[in-house]
Amino acid sequence: EVQLVESGGGLVKPGGSLRLSCAASGFSFSSYSMNWVRQAPGKGLEWVSSISPTGSFIYYADSLKGRFTISRDNAKNSLYLQMNSLRAEDTAVYYCAREPSGSYYDSWGQGTLVTVSS
């Protein structure tokens, strides 16, 4: 069974940093692109970032303006999102999602809540 488990969310002050993790199991992690998708409270879904199976190709939403960095460790079956210079508008549930290359998301984690507030 495919499992994606996010962690690392919490309360952080504006301007602060946070690192999210996503632990994957039940499939060949190194064969899939992986993504982060977020959802602000009461709002819709917003794609954040994507990383290819080997990490060679990385894409970000234009709105992030270089503040976030996606990475992966295939030896540990883990996906990461380093978030810097956090703003109130970054407050959201952050989901990791599996992507059969260049396409839709066929499995999602349960999400981790990031709250940016003073």
Added chain:
Amino acid sequence: EIVMTQSPATLSVSPGERATLSCRASQSVSSNLAWYQQKPGQAPRLLIYGASTRATGIPARFSGSGSGAEFTLTIGSLQSEDFAVYYCQQYGAWPPAWTFGQGTKVEIK
């Protein structure tokens, strides 16, 4: 950026009735369109990909159609567990920049 627009924002339907949800892209995405279902407090679940292919385990009452810039999700006979928010998503842009519609909430009439 490809903008996805869903209509209506809210759809009130009685159990057993058919529901038709629309999704329009600001430019052609070919058949690179997926639909997701999200219930309160849960992660989204993939329903349809490639505009019309049901994901594994999705009941036959869910069907997708369309190509280019106009897409439809039809729920043939609404069951109680189908009341949720539905999102469309395009994955046809290059360089990759996945975008979602704003969602359609299907509520009990």
